[in-house]
Amino acid sequence: MRTLFVFFLLVTIYGPVMETAAQATPTDVCNHQLYYTTPATIWEETLPLGNGRLGMMPDGGIDKEHIVLNEISLWSGMEADYGNPDASRSLPAIQQLLFEGKNREAQELMYNSFVPKKPESGGTYGNYQMLADLTLNFSIPVKKEFFSGDTVPVTGYRRWLDLRDAVAYTTFTKGGIDYQREYYTSRDKDVMIIHLTASRRRSLFFTASLSRPQQGTVSFVPGNGKESGTLLLEGVLDSGKPGQDGMKYRVAMRVVSKDGKQHISAENGVMLTQGTEAWLVISATTSYAAAGTDFSGSRYKEVCDSLLNAATQSHSQLSILNSQLKNASHRELYDRVSLTLPATEDDALPTNERIVRFTERESPALATLYYNYGRYLLISSTRPGSLPPNLQGLWANGIQTPWNGDYHTNINIQMNHWPLEQAGLSELYQPLTTLIERLVPSGKETACTFYGNRAQGWVLHMMTNVWNYTAPGEHPSWGATNTGGAWLCTHLWEHYQYTQDLEYLKKIYPILKGASEFFYSTMVQEPKHGWLVTAPTSSPENAFFVGDDPTPVSICMGPTMDVQLLTELYTNVVQAASILKCDDGYAAKLRAALEKFPPMQISKEGYLQEWLEDYKEQDVHHRHVSHLYGLHPGNLISPDATPELANACRVTLNRRGDGGTGWSRAWKINFWARLGDGDRAWTLFKSLLHPAVDPQTKRHGSGTFPNLFCSHPPFQIDGNYGGAAGIGEMLMQSHEGFIHLLPTLPKSWHTGNFHGMKARGGISVDLEWKDGKAVKAMLAAAVAGDFNIKMPTGVNRAKVTVNGRSNTYTSKTISLQLAAGDSCILLFE
Numbered sequence: 001m002r003t004l005f006v007f008f009l010l011v012t013i014y015g016p017v018m019e020t021a022a023q024a025t026p027t028d029v030c031n032h033q034l035y036y037t038t039p040a041t042i043w044e045e046t047l048p049l050g051n052g053r054l055g056m057m058p059d060g061g062i063d064k065e066h067i068v069l070n071e072i073s074l075w076s077g078m079e080a081d082y083g084n085p086d087a088s089r090s091l092p093a094i095q096q097l098l099f100e101g102k103n104r105e106a107q108e109l110m111y112n113s114f115v116p117k118k119p120e121s122g123g124t125y126g127n128y129q130m131l132a133d134l135t136l137n138f139s140i141p142v143k144k145e146f147f148s149g150d151t152v153p154v155t156g157y158r159r160w161l162d163l164r165d166a167v168a169y170t171t172f173t174k175g176g177i178d179y180q181r182e183y184y185t186s187r188d189k190d191v192m193i194i195h196l197t198a199s200r201r202r203s204l205f206f207t208a209s210l211s212r213p214q215q216g217t218v219s220f221v222p223g224n225g226k227e228s229g230t231l232l233l234e235g236v237l238d239s240g241k242p243g244q245d246g247m248k249y250r251v252a253m254r255v256v257s258k259d260g261k262q263h264i265s266a267e268n269g270v271m272l273t274q275g276t277e278a279w280l281v282i283s284a285t286t287s288y289a290a291a292g293t294d295f296s297g298s299r300y301k302e303v304c305d306s307l308l309n310a311a312t313q314s315h316s317q318l319s320i321l322n323s324q325l326k327n328a329s330h331r332e333l334y335d336r337v338s339l340t341l342p343a344t345e346d347d348a349l350p351t352n353e354r355i356v357r358f359t360e361r362e363s364p365a366l367a368t369l370y371y372n373y374g375r376y377l378l379i380s381s382t383r384p385g386s387l388p389p390n391l392q393g394l395w396a397n398g399i400q401t402p403w404n405g406d407y408h409t410n411i412n413i414q415m416n417h418w419p420l421e422q423a424g425l426s427e428l429y430q431p432l433t434t435l436i437e438r439l440v441p442s443g444k445e446t447a448c449t450f451y452g453n454r455a456q457g458w459v460l461h462m463m464t465n466v467w468n469y470t471a472p473g474e475h476p477s478w479g480a481t482n483t484g485g486a487w488l489c490t491h492l493w494e495h496y497q498y499t500q501d502l503e504y505l506k507k508i509y510p511i512l513k514g515a516s517e518f519f520y521s522t523m524v525q526e527p528k529h530g531w532l533v534t535a536p537t538s539s540p541e542n543a544f545f546v547g548d549d550p551t552p553v554s555i556c557m558g559p560t561m562d563v564q565l566l567t568e569l570y571t572n573v574v575q576a577a578s579i580l581k582c583d584d585g586y587a588a589k590l591r592a593a594l595e596k597f598p599p600m601q602i603s604k605e606g607y608l609q610e611w612l613e614d615y616k617e618q619d620v621h622h623r624h625v626s627h628l629y630g631l632h633p634g635n636l637i638s639p640d641a642t643p644e645l646a647n648a649c650r651v652t653l654n655r656r657g658d659g660g661t662g663w664s665r666a667w668k669i670n671f672w673a674r675l676g677d678g679d680r681a682w683t684l685f686k687s688l689l690h691p692a693v694d695p696q697t698k699r700h701g702s703g704t705f706p707n708l709f710c711s712h713p714p715f716q717i718d719g720n721y722g723g724a725a726g727i728g729e730m731l732m733q734s735h736e737g738f739i740h741l742l743p744t745l746p747k748s749w750h751t752g753n754f755h756g757m758k759a760r761g762g763i764s765v766d767l768e769w770k771d772g773k774a775v776k777a778m779l780a781a782a783v784a785g786d787f788n789i790k791m792p793t794g795v796n797r798a799k800v801t802v803n804g805r806s807n808t809y810t811s812k813t814i815s816l817q818l819a820a821g822d823s824c825i826l827l828f829e
Contacts, residue, residue: 028340030347031368034161034707036060037350039170043068043397044693044705044715045352047161047168049192051185051327052383054284055394056134056192058183060159060170067134067183069192069251072387072394073288073295075466076237076246077126082116082471083449090114091452095535098557099527103546106536107555110476114450114536124240125465128405130396131284132212132233132251135269136194139205140175163376166330177203187329187383191311192282202274204260209269210251213399218266229264230254230308248287250304254312255280283308288466292434294385333379334372336424337756339731341368341749352706355691364748367685367727373708374724375423377717378416387466388432389416393717402714407435409484410462410540411624415663415718417491418633418670418725421498422732424758429495433508435464436488440511442468443485447518457517460485462540477554478541482534485515486565490633493572497760500783502579509576513583516573519566520593526557526612531598533558533612534566540626544615552618559611560627563598564634570594600630600637600645607655608648621657623664625671628652632670635735639676650675658687661702662710666722673729673744681730682746688723732767734759738788738813741767741774745793761785763818777826781818789814795828 040046040059046068049056055070090113097106140152157172170181178199185192198204208231210218215235223229231253239246253270255262260275272278285304289297296303341364346357351369358366381393390405391412407413413432420428443458450472451459461472462481473479492508495501523532535557543552570590577583601609610617610627630636631649639646653671660668665688672681690703692711700713710719730744731754739759753768762783768776774792781787790813791798797810802824816824 030343031365032163032372034163034351034369034373036159036352036706037157039157039159040707042693042706044700044709044711045707047159047183047707048377048380048393048395048709049161049166049168049183049185050380050394051166051187051190051330052379052381053190053386053394054185054192055380056183056185056282057395057397058168058170058181058194060181061136062154062157062172062174063138063140065136065138065170065181067136067194068130068395068397069132069134069282069284070394070396071131071249071284071286072381072390073286073293073466074129074131074237074247074249075126075288076129076239077124077465077467078239078241078244078246079467080119080121080123080240081445082119082469083445084113084115084117084471085449086113087115087450087472088448088452091450091536094555095524095557098535098555101546103553103555104549104551107476107553110480110536110555114472114476114480115474116471119240122239122241122244123467124238125404125406125469126237126240126246126467128390128392128396128401129237129399130212130401131249132210132216134253134280134282135209135211137207137209140177140179141203141205163372164331164334166327166334166376166380176200179204184327185380186311187327189311190283190307192284193311194280194282195278196275196280197277198275201276202260204257204275204278205273206278207269207271208253208255208280210253218269220264220266222264223262228254228256228262228312229270230305231264231266231270248300249284250286250301251282251284252304252308253280253282254308256312279312281308281312283311290434290438290466292385292437293387293431330379333425334375337375337754339368339371339727339752339754341365341752351708355689355704355706355708358686358689359691362748364746364752366689367749370685370689370708370720371419371724371727374419374720374727375425377720378420378423378425378428381717382428382431384427384430386431388413388435389717389721391716391718395717402712402716404465406463406465408463409460409487410478410481410626411667412663412716412718414487414491414633415667415722415725417721419721419728421494422728422758423724424756424764426495426499426758429491432488432491433495436485436492436511439464439468439470439485440514443470443518444514446470447522451518451522454521455518456521457514457519458485459515459518460488476536477538477543480536480538480555481540482537483562483565486519486569489515489569489572490565493568493576494760496576498758498762500762500785505576506580509573509580509582512569512573512576513586516566516569516590519569520590523566523593524557525596529598530596531558531612532593532596533598534562537562539610540624542610542622542624542626543618544611545618546615556611558598560600560609561629563600564627564630564636567594567597567630567636568634602644602648605651606648607652608645620655621659623660625652625656625664625667628671632667632674632729638674638736641736646675658684659702661712661716662688662692662704662719663712663716663722665702666710666719666726669723669726670729673726674733676744678730678744678746678749681726681744682748685723685726688719728757732757732759732765734761738790739763739765739779740790741765741777741792742769742772743793745769745772747772761787763787774828776828778823779816779818779826780823781820784820785818787816787818789816789826792828797829799827799829801825801827 046057182195210233233251237246257278285300381389447455539559692703766778773794
């Protein structure tokens, strides 16, 4: 009866929404769309659209609509030299102070010497910026009978985002006329499109104008009779160097209509009167150019105009909105994976109401929507030839984006990529790989300048930008962390694990080796145990007390996260060298160095130590839990392989608590998923989905905004990606050398299925489960290999059929040899 109720409720509410998903069941529609019944009142209620380079966020306003436009490469600043020769000269003294336990004195010395210097030749770090504001003002011709007092009532208002097709819609009726707007950023045509229609002929009246808070000039190019006029917005951002231009950009917009009259001016924009149907087509480019990208460089104006012309060459081309222009390539990426969890009647609620209701009662399928949304945001915010998603993906609504909208390498850019491989989006790794490649030359210079001539290889500290910044941050308490490059190298290795691509491994091996060479040449032996440690460094953004000194400090040597990261880095380089049959001597040196690394230590209170010494933290509930990297996303700690360390992680997490910023809560979902506690992971997911906007004060806190953006606060997209990854980790894990199905299933996810998820080794997995137990799985190998599947919890035997031949397994592990293209079916009892 409940299923029938949900079906009819969805049909009633979604109406025309469901028409766009003819192949989907009603419950599927709920979990592939964001849906609202009023216009957005804050930017965090608007709907994000993106093609991996261009982005826009419409607010669905009725008489006036504000749409923020973005281009992922639009950065102020420029490449510059931040080298500080005082750093390497002071390094021995800093390390000696750390050896003597004088961390505060070491930190004070670093404040004066181990910091980046302002570039003598000019230039600044810069920041990511919004591209433009697009404003639409509508005039609606209304007959007197439609007035109610002095106003014209609006009925049937609905706006939604279709995640499958990457199209947003706004529909309503006013003055007896039905209006519909469609918005999307074409992945194929590489332009932004807004399609406007009115149900009554000659009833579409609007002006469309472009603007920018600063550094933007509007002009227009008149039409030539065959094509409409073009509105332009152009500007030059600050480089930070006197006399040198920063990045340049160009936005070009054209209105194509089937009827009506057009007027265009720089002051008023494009005006259409007495129309019925129109398209706004917007092209945008910047002068950014970097190796391995498809950005326009010095040809940015020519490319911008060429893209616009190609998309508007005829009315007939624009009339095929329901096919080619509606992002077939997006749909191909999005449909690779699907997930179904138990449905409830709450699934039919508008998204903002659905989030609020989730605080009151169970709604498992909201995790399906959140997982799908995470995949959608990844597809929308990066693409081959573009840049990786930054702290806000590619969406920003201001000139000064929070934290510069850059790439933080002490968790954030990494978390942005956590769900990528398992979600079948492997090719979206290319922008990150290319970014890392471009950082290596700068990282070599930073290694020599800051760590002296003995430093080999390359290094990256805790942040970077499109200008290849690799130096420490300006404040050593957080900027001294120097394992950003090492952490990024784990992603390079992970991509190989999923693809088994030897040519790719040959390409990245020098990067992995170079990162390891830096630490091999700069690590020192601490005096107490003779362990090899990094020094100076920090455990990201956390502070501690040394003895009775009341001053909190961050600078230390050999924090647990560094040890874990470098253990993986060295191990991966050794394994890669073995696969590629090279560097035997160097691999032997790394194996010997690994023997001298500090062990992971458990405090007398039972938690995993964050530092070499069991210092007292300044904040027990600190948002970073960096020393649990070895549990997730690393693979050094697990309940089966290292039970004592796993239990210490549990104590650590209970001590830290379930609070924290948005992304911090997302990370904790993954921790508990790795520890096998499904209900605790589900509790953290509920915490992540806590409404971020206080209904009374309207203040923003941690949690989730009405448009499902994660709130730090403010908005940071890493929480979305981390939450999506956590859902995947609850359903399948493969980091320990075997495929673990349903390792962390919450009780409320008792029945469901997923299709197309990827596991390490180059294999795709489909799974169905019922009453909390796996029922059927299908595996398809993309490459030949040996695959091990752990017998799922609650299952006693499995019948496995490969190429028509069946075997029954009752052991704890099912071992299979599969050729490329082989598939097998597993039936569980």
